[in-house]
Amino acid sequence: MLTARRSLVTAGALLSLIISAPAALADRGPGTECPPLVFDCDIHSGGNKPPKPEKPGGGGGGGGAGAGGSAKCMARDGSGGTFEVPCYDDHSGWFDASSSCYWQLLIPQPPAEDPVWSGRTPGDGAVYNGQCPGQPLAGGFRWFQNPPAGFGGGPNLEALAQEAVTKMRLLGADIGIAPKQGGTGTVGVPVWVWNGPSPQTTGPTSASATALGVTVTATATVQDVVWNFGNGTTVSCPFPGTPYSPAFGLTPPSKAGGQCGIAGYSRVGEYTVAATTTWAVHWVGGGQQGDLTTTRSSQAAVRIGELQVVGQ
Template sequence: MARDGSGGRFEVPCHDEESGWFDASSSCYWRLLEPPPAGDDPVWAGHAPGDGAVYNGQCPGQPLMGGLRWFQNPPPGYGSGPNLEALAEEAVTKMRLLGADIGIAPRQGGTGTVGVPVWVWNAPSPRTTGPTSASATALGVTVTATATVQDVVWNFGNGTALSCPFPGTPYSPAAGLTPPSRANGQCGITGYSRPGDYLVTATTTWAVHWAGGGQQGDLTTTRSSQAPVTIAELQVVGR
């Protein structure tokens, strides 16, 4: 219920797509201002951006009462609608994040040799390494999420696992039989000790930061991908 300039009462909806959420105590609608004003804008009333938020007010029947205003907490009645974390999850779904785009030496479909180093890497792209962003909106509130790969755990199928918080470096013939070095941004192992068929599994952990509706937060999600590798013993042919 809102009041007009003469003190009369009239009904208004609790939420309006254009105006935002209604606050009965002020008889105004408040909508979060996105993007927020510059940090030196007087509307922040001496507060730093991120300390509270700025809202735009529209007051039915009292047009002079609205305008931009800083609030430490959302105005009464605001945010009683969408679940912001659920919107963040929806934004993550829109990104269509993937597991590692696996590169491996010996190459997939080829055959490696016992004791020879195995190199692995994750080919960079927005959906395999990030960063990538997406937004989701409900009831006039928009949440934007940005995802970046935090870590990839490589399991080589022989009981050995390796964590690489970086994409890794593609193998180059110039490396010869040099084992990959994490200190140089390379991922892999010194080699398999037995011949056989192995399945390399890469489990990617994505770190996601979201913001919207005057709030922000973090979440993680994982994706996996696999690649087969065949290892054979070195055959020595005598003369």
Template sequence: MYNGQCPGQPLAGGLRWFQNPPPGYGGGPNLAALAEEAVTKMRLLGADIGIAPKRGGTGTVGVPVWVWNGPSPQTTGPTSASATALGVTVTATASVQNVVWNFGNGTTVICPFPGTPYSASFGLNPPSTANGQCGMPGYSRVGEYTVTATTTWAVHWVGGGQQGDLTTTRTSQAPVRIGEVQVVGQ
């Protein structure tokens, strides 16, 4: 039932039944749109790429390459935000589901965790996903490559008596230069 009034005629109008709400009434806010607004407020980013060989340096052909995602609420999560419309609030929480690392040479590695920063104690051992490490055994050719990290965020939202899930992706890149070790003999 809706109480209708006609502008300029204070006694005109009255209660009226509509099977569906008239345009502009009822239905409440679009909860999925509120969830998207909450995701925007989180300011999610792609991976904060850590890489060995270090940025600005030169790696060596055949030497393992290590990558990791520097942890923060905007790069690994979890992080939350809310959006409100017409008295209904939707709260969304996002966490990284995985990072797909493309090394620019046809090698792709999927890591469901941030990865472990390289330490000199690892030596020339390749990264092992079993140990929470991400990377690859090494480049086979001299060159300059672009490492691309595509982060998939899993988002769960709750509000207005409903809940749902969505995913969103963010991408970041880092250059890596690979050279060769020259042996000088007599």
């Protein structure tokens, strides 16, 4: 009867990511009508910088990304369903999603005459012990030419998810604002802001990355946008906001109406309006799944003056 002791396998696969910074997107400049007492306004898409290259386990482009502890391994049960299991177990080894089993290298290896080799010579591949949660009749001793998928940790799936995020070239808000950047608004007149739609500014958008035969697909959606109006006022608005229309007149934007902005500035001056977009990313691949967040920033400038009455 063959007996074997288990040992912890510490060798892991090394994943190297080569990430290039995305090119900046071209601005667009369609016009729009102005609110009363605001003499020029349009949609502004400037100030939206492409993200910095991301590093595995971290974020880039004006914000951080993290997925620590969020990876999940999913095993199959006999009825075709799935349930979560640890990706590594001290007693069972590394989880392989393709077989839905844990595999651990047998040390010492079985003798050459053991039937598990099926006529092969020890050293030609290796024998592993499998334990399959939810499948009591599966597993056991098995010969593999190469280590089972996931053995030793396989590729870094969270790093692959980060690479997929980089491929998306996510951006901060493509800021639309009334009054326009470079134009002049009026003290006490509402200021409207919104986000120009595109896969990179409003989502959702997806991308994939592959290493060592494992593909991870990530999908990003906007979770939140926080606007800082440069006067001490910060608001989180319904996304993506509503472009200003002359029909709104001097009515302040309302969150209940899916609008975003402030009732107006109380002082003359130049202000920087900054938008911070938080993207929620869900990734799936290699029998695992997880979640991370990353932020992107953009900004626009607005000048506020006083209403001048002719004759004064």
